[in-house]
Amino acid sequence: MxxxxxxxxxxxxxxxxxxxxxxxxxxxxxxxxxxxxxxxxxxxxxxxxxxxxxxxxxxxxxxxxxxxxxxxxxxxxxxxxxxxxxxxTPAPEKVPSRHDFVGRICVIRTQSVSTDFGQAEIRAVDGSTSVIQVRQTGADVFRAGGAALIFQYDAEGEFFWVMPYEGGL
Structure with missing residues (x-):
């Protein structure tokens, strides 16, 4: 020794x-x-x-x-x-996060979106879809099937802030 x-x-x-x-x-x-x-x-x-x-x-x-x-x-x-x-050894994959959805386009699934209610469907990078909780800041009109742009994630309330999106999906 x-x-x-x-x-x-x-x-x-x-x-x-x-x-x-x-x-x-x-x-x-x-x-x-x-x-x-x-x-x-x-x-x-x-x-x-x-x-x-x-x-x-x-x-x-x-x-x-x-x-x-x-x-x-x-x-x-x-x-x-x-x-x-x-x-x-393979490089570790990035762990998916809810913040990955920010900047993406979603499809509204509820009849309306308000400051305290709304749901939308979004397609992830891997092709899977998720139903997410969404909210809006103003008096914009959202209808079921319409497109919206996710611009922020609220971690405390666990929902996404959206705004109308006029472009194509």
Missing amino acids: RDFLDAALGFPAVLFSFALIVVIGFWLLVAFGVVDLDGLPAGEVSGFVAAGWFAALAGSVVLPALGWVVLAAALVLGLGAAFLVRRL
């Missing part, structure tokens, strides 16, 4: 050892739900650090007198491993 610690805390592996501790801490925070991934390139960075640490550790044991050469080789191996991991 002493030899392992000497190798892990000796040059050049020590540069990756502290980064590996940070990566492990980050993944523990993710596992406990304290941190969210939200677009972070955590997989690539983790792969680079882990592969670099392993290459530096193995290289420092096999070639103890060539610290700088081992460091350079570890960096190249780490970047190569991160590149492979990135290419082999």
